[in-house]
Amino acid sequence: MIIAGLMLLAVGAADLVRQFAPRRWIGYLTVTVILLILGSVSDALLPMIAALIVGTLWVWCMPSERQAPLGFWPAVLLGVVSVGAVVWFGARTEAGLIGEVWALRSPFGDVPFDLAVLALGAGVFLLESANLVVRAALDGEHTWRPLESAAAPVPEAPAPVTEGVEAADQGALAVRDPRAGFKGGRLIGPLERILVMILTLAAAYPILAAMLAAKGIVRFPEISRDGETGARAEYFLVGSLVSWVIGLGAAFLVWWAAHS
Template identity: 75%
Template sequence: MIVAGFLLLAVGAADLVRQFASRRWIGYLVVAVILLLLGSVSDALLPMLAGLVVGALWVWCMPSERPAPLGFWPAVLLGVLSIGAVVWLGARTDAGLIGSVWTLRSPFGDVPFDLALLTLGVGLFLLESANLVVRAALDGEHTWRPAELRRLVPDAAETSPAVGEPRDAVVSGEAPDESAPAESAAAETTQAETAAAGIPASDPRAGFKGGRLIGPLERILVMILTLAAAYPILAAMLAAKGIVRFPEISRDGETGARAEYFLVGSLVSWVIGLGAAFLVWWAAHS
């Protein structure tokens, strides 16, 4: 269990550093120090070192500025390693130095340190790392086709990024699992649209990136509702997403790109949320 916790914690923290830190090397150093402290006080130096190695490999295999060279297979391998660590290694009887002072109570009983670390790692992974996984899955299924995009949005050719410009310059409106290709390209015309709507360019609404917030929130809700056995609420939430997107998908035309984009992105995102719930549930009952 502790191995899976450190793996997911390192990967999730590294992706948050890549997304939000202005100086990444400082962020990576802080993450490494925190993991070193956690590994020292919990008598888990080897799992901590494994987490650092896997985190470094993840940053190389799953870049945020360009398509992943290995597709989403690094995510599959990470999932297999995490599930194997939880299912086969199980829980430890001794949590080291922190085990003697650790106390965390919940409505369901005491929460061991290893379980708390795993839950934290799962939560961090669902934030930004899962967005990269969904994007890699969409790239692997070729749902992002510039030719189709130009047919859907005539101005798409003029909104393509310049050489060396990050991909998010085009996919800036929403994360891949929460938008259609036409929306992603149309995000580049945000300034003109907001000006026509009377919204100043300095207004925060002019650059609102809803997809980067909707995706993580959706996955966290899927995990929480699954763990709480609130299946009717979970089904209603997933159905509501389809209803909200239906008018947009119904205008898909002959290409089918929007429906394909929505289905692949949503299904991958839900599988990640359900997999996270399974990890925490199994760890809590092992």
């Protein structure tokens, strides 16, 4: 169990550094030192080193500035390895120095240190790493066309010239990225996945269903203006389903670990 938690924690922390750290090498160094200290005091130094290696491979396989060369398959492999680690390795009986003073209670009972690390790692992964997975899935499905690759005109009637917009910009407007209307996705996605995970673990299924339905209702007016292309609708469906699967998968992982 501790292996899965540390891998997810290392991957999630690396992606947070890539997204928010002004100087990445300082962020990577700081995260590495903190995680190594955590591994040392929890008697999990070797699993932590393995997790850092997995985090390094993740950064290479899932770049944030360009299309992922392997698509979202690294995420699938990480999920399989995490599930395998939870299934085959349960919580340890001892957790080193930190285990001697560890005491965490919840409404469902005591929370072992290994389970807490797994839940923390899953939560950190849902923040930014899951965004990269969703983007890789969207890129793999070709649900949008980048502006720089749109050399041919759109096979539709020319859009009316908008007042205040130069004629040279009309082609760019016609092939605008469908994701341009979803500016809050980078924030909405992590919040949504965290809520999916919490509500699923709390067995609040009616609230979960209402939240997911509300998202579709809120987005419907914008999607309905998509016309005949269906690009926005496809983007919304693929992105939402992948995001929900990641959130539900994280909840299932923590639930299985808690009941194993």
